[in-house]
């Protein structure tokens with residue numbers, strides 16, 4: 001029934017809609033339609049509430065008529081999305097001296113006084129904006145306290161407490177409408193995803209009085225655990241209480257259990273019919289509202305009223321379980337379950353987490369650089385981390401910042417904490433790739449590597465060997481061992497991702513270099529490896545030495561001999577990757593970094609190398625100097641090395657082909673390897689490398705007497721490669737966009753140095769985000785688009801992919817899908833997120 005412009009009594013047939021009246025009003029209508037005993041409720045639409053904030057008060061007498069004589073009312077906010085929040089609810093509007101006297105007769109003096117006091121306090125704080133401390137109860141809630149509250153109100157405002165219900169209601173509505181329009185409230189809701197012009201609806205409801213005679217009180221009940229998502233009855237009921245009192249005070253004494261409980265009285269025993277109704281309403285919500293709801297109820301002298309129902313607040317883990325259970329019970333579709341789980345929320349399920357219910361002793365705060373949590377003994381060097389790992393002792397690597405030399409230490413550690421660095425710092429990027437919990441930029445700790453200790457701001461000292469926990473999800477370090485939640489890759493997780501796979505229309509592969517990464521890629525059901533960085537396979541001692549021999553070789557013959565030592569090792573690497581991926585595509589990127597990275601830098605290292613190679617130190621120094629570059633990132637790396645020292649790529653190609661044959665012969669699924677050329681900028685580079693690799697393939701076919709096929713592709717990492725993709729694609733079966741280098745070269749921004757000023761750039765909005773983290777769709781994105789279009793024009797069958805760090809970001813996936821890419825490739829731990837994000841785009 002429309003009572004006057006802007007007010008609608010909520011009945012089963014009234015026209016109530018979320019976009020006009022907000023989510024709470026709509027939900028209340030659904031409860032009414034399900035025949036739940038909801039007290040009379042009136043909804044005010046967004047326009048009316050906005051009008052109230054501008055001084056246009058509607059006809060309240062018309063509205064009050066819906067509630068009969070001398071009503072007691074509550075007003076609650078009803079924004080479009082309940083997560084956007086709103087002003088606090090105000091209860092007991094209508095309490096005045098006369099109602100107090102009347103209720104003292106019907107409900108008892110104590111109840112009447114408590115109701116009045118509560119209203120005076122709420123009105124004083126939220127409407128008259130008086131100091132809450134002035135209205136704190138100092139003694140029992142009796143007549144003396146009531147008189148004091150009325151007097152204080154009058155002293156502070158120079159007016160007696162308003163007695164007229166319409167006046168009280170008008171002032172409450174006005175204060176709530178204005179609160180919504182305030183800057184703080186707007187910023188707060190915008191941070192929660194609300195648009196700037198989000199509207200507020202209000203619901204005015206007749207109070208069910210949970211105080212007074214018989215069994216009266218209020219509570220909440222839900223049928224699922226908000227933490228785990230398991231189906232359990234949860235909730236709380238407080239005798240002689242109102243609103244959400246039952247959830248507000250954990251120490252409240254007059255609690256009654258909901259279901260039978262050995263600790264005391266329960267509603268199930270005392271009022272079995274009420275309990276049965278509550279359970280039935282829960283089922284109705286689940287089946288008809290298609291959601292797990294928390295029901296807010298009041299008992300007024302043993303009569304049950306349902307005041308409200310809200311979506312059960314839940315952890316990401318519970319959210320996934322609830323969505324899957326609802327789909328498995330055919331209450332929602334599989335697609336809908338997929339849509340109910342935000343892709344990034346999976347990050348919390350893939351790793352151990354600190355149990356939010358457990359105690360936490362935070363000793364440092366920093367940037368949450370890689371999610372998950374781990375406990376271990378502090379080590380201050382990579383060497384110590386490796387020593388600890390050798391003894392099977394979990395350790396936490398604590399460094400000022402990490403450098404490439406720390407990679408082995410990071411591999412050995414359970415988690416990483418650094419004093420410096422940002423989201424794209426070396427520690428952050430490597431940790432995400434390895435799936436290690438990581439906190440960077442914990443600038444409030446002081447490290448003393450020499451004394452092997454860290455000192456916190458409050459002066460606590462932690463030494464090497466002390467146990468700490470890194471919470472990479474929250475960005476905190478904790479003292480000691482924390483209570484943990486195990487990763488959640490169980491049936492619900494698998495079910496949801498299989499539904500996501502049914503829906504999505506873009507492929508997801510993993511970036512994986514070593515067998516352990518490939519195994520993770522399989523575990524997360526990547527559809528292949530999209531990038532295996534072969535240089536990462538060279539840092540083992542034996543290979544490093546062979547590599548150095550190759551670099552020091554004076555003749556082509558000596559160089560070939562050195563490479564012949566490396567080839568079987570590479571063959572074994574590739575064979576293992578092929579076996580683990582059992583028939584799925586594996587993209588092997590030919591060698592990328594500059595050669596000088598394989599040479600020692602310090603004098604000690606040079607001496608060691610001179611010993612190993614039996615040459616004078618001066619030879620080593622000369623060679624190091626000869627290979628050093630002013631700007632190695634733009635120097636002789638990638639295909640430039642392949643053109644200049646062709647034997648390296650030839651060795652790798654041979655190893656790939658021989659591994660292909662052997663992996664297939666040893667009973668594995670047939671392998672079609674994909675070979676990828678890095679850092680290309682000209683068509684001729686591809687032609688040259690292709691000719692040589694084809695020749696190696698022909699030779700291996702003849703030597704082994706076995707045929708095989710392979711696909712040769714190009715990494716698009718330079719702006720020129722994107723612009724010339726048309727002609728480059730003519731010699732390429734696939735183009736994979738390496739957006740790390742492409743971002744570096746498009747901006748002319750060093751990947752390794754940008755961290756020094758990125759924070760300030762983002763702060764001052766020079767860049768909206770760190771472009772190494774979030775794909776710059778305007779600039780780098782345009783190159784991606786141009787590259788994709790021209791590539792397809794040059795070769796309509798070309799496969800298009802992205803394999804930079806951005807490949808796992810939901811926003812980048814959206815961009816690539818729109819540009820017609822065939823797959824994205826990202827670190828193994830981001831594969832599930834990418835699968836789910838891709839499904840969201842397709843549904």
Ligand code: PEP
Nearest residue numbers: 717738739740741803804
């Ligand atoms: C890239 O540049 O995006 C890429 C994937 O290669 P790398 O990070 O190894 O340079």
Ligand code: MG
Nearest residue numbers: 717738740741
């Ligand atoms: Mg690159």
